[in-house]
Amino acid sequence: MKLLVYQRLGFLALLPLVALIFFVGPAFADETTFTISIKDHRFDPVELEVPAGKKVKLIIRNLDPTPEEFESYDLNREKIILGGREGIVYIGPLDPGTYEFFGEFFPDTAQGRILVK
Numbered sequence: 628m629k630l631l632v633y634q635r636l637g638f639l640a641l642l643p644l645v646a647l648i649f650f651v652g653p654a655f656a657d658e659t660t661f662t663i664s665i666k667d668h669r670f671d672p673v674e675l676e677v678p679a680g681k682k683v684k685l686i687i688r689n690l691d692p693t694p695e696e697f698e699s700y701d702l703n704r705e706k707i708i709l710g711g712r713e714g715i716v717y718i719g720p721l722d723p724g725t726y727e728f729f730g731e732f733f734p735d736t737a738q739g740r741i742l743v744k
Contacts, residue, residue: 658682663697665708666690668733676742679723688713695737699728702741719743 659681664671668691677683687697689708697716698705708714718726721743730737 658684660684660686662686662688663739664688664690665695665730665737668695668730668736670728670730670737670739673739674742675739676744677719677721679743680720682717683719683721685716685718686713687716693732695733696731697728698731699726701726702728704728705731 659678661675661677661683663675663685665687685697687706687708689695689710689712692710694707694709696705696707697714702718702721704716704718706714706716718741721741723743726741726743728739728741
């Protein structure tokens with residue numbers, strides 16, 4: 628009898644974990660990931676196409692030894708990426724259009740745009 632009670636309690640203890648997997652997991656599945664590199668104070672790719680209406684995870688890798696700041700007035704985002712490091716910026720869901728970004732420390736060369744289609 629006691630064993631049956633413990634089995635039921637064990638099952639009930641697992642319910643929150645099962646709910647987490649079924650309800651939170653799909654939210655992360657909608658995320659799309661893209662990578663942008665910074666090398667010689669330039670973004671690569673200069674133009675990145677992403678899907679409209681989806682949350683996007685941008686991994687920004689700074690291959691230079693000096694820091695750079697990913698900044699976008701259009702996206703309302705800014706993030707300093709130290710030299711030799713990477714950072715993550717989330718954007719979206721976005722409407723179709725063109726969204727400019729630049730490197731604040733080297734704005735003459737570090738420029739790019741995100742095309743949302």
